[in-house]
Amino acid sequence: MWLIAQRFQTTIQDISLANPGLDINNLYIGQMICIPQRYSRPAPPVGISSTEQTLSNHVRLLWEQHVYWTRMLILSIAFGLPDAEFVTHRLLRNPSDFEAALRPFYGEGIASKFAELLTSHLTIAAELVKAAKAGDSAAATDAEKRWYANADQIAAFLGGVNPFWSAQDWQRMLYDHLAMTKTEAVDILTQRYADSISTFENIEQQAMAMADTMTQGIVKQFPQYFS
The missing domain is CATH 1.25.40 (Serine Threonine Protein Phosphatase 5, Tetratricopeptide repeat)
Structure with missing residues (x-):
């Protein structure tokens, strides 16, 4: 969740408010997460090496x-x-x-x-x-x-x-x-x-x-x- 917040230039708290019931400590692949609209323009993605x-x-x-x-x-x-x-x-x-x-x-x-x-x-x-x-x-x-x-x-x-x-x-x-x-x-x-x-x-x-x-x-x- 921290990485998501950093990528979209927002905060964990704002994402949590936009996703009632979201367990931020138990994310899974394929899960849909709403990002507040004012943060909808992501920064350029940076690849993570192995x-x-x-x-x-x-x-x-x-x-x-x-x-x-x-x-x-x-x-x-x-x-x-x-x-x-x-x-x-x-x-x-x-x-x-x-x-x-x-x-x-x-x-x-x-x-x-x-x-x-x-x-x-x-x-x-x-x-x-x-x-x-x-x-x-x-x-x-x-x-x-x-x-x-x-x-x-x-x-x-x-x-x-x-x-x-x-x-x-x-x-x-x-x-x-x-x-x-x-x-x-x-x-x-x-x-x-x-x-x-x-x-x-x-x-x-x-x-x-x-x-x-x-x-x-x-x-x-x-x-x-x-x-």
Whole structure:
């Protein structure tokens, strides 16, 4: 839906208003979608190569795994499940997987630095949930402060390695990600499970936006690989 909105120079909200009952998260081939008339003149279509599609699929998978395993760890910590150590181990594989995906484009140094920053992002999140569960407000406040500082570092880092990635955009997206993840954790800890699921659906959609931003930046920066 995001790609459709971009092509017709409109917004997802406007398309949704023009299509009552449309499930924007469950589109299918051959589906008829009405575009508001003022946006009926599409921009020239741009072909997507198989290599770009492969990268997009892989980056989306990595961000999907990022938020899913984060949720699983929140649940494991909240309920004291015996799988917490194993879930943590799997979650912390995510930065290494991102590192492997970025290495062919940026080399070992940049890829490993991103993995380092992303690992801190995840470990601080775990600290925050544990502190919140224990009722240690001082530790929770300290962890949250470091969490946002880490988000600033990630945004600045990404903005510095790719001219098509905006540090401000990444900061905004990461701040949204942190805020929603905190809400999700609080919902689970306070037994508002339906709310936590609703929040997680928003987290998932926003993760796809971050994935697409990452892919589009790489494709623009390295067009020789995607012609």
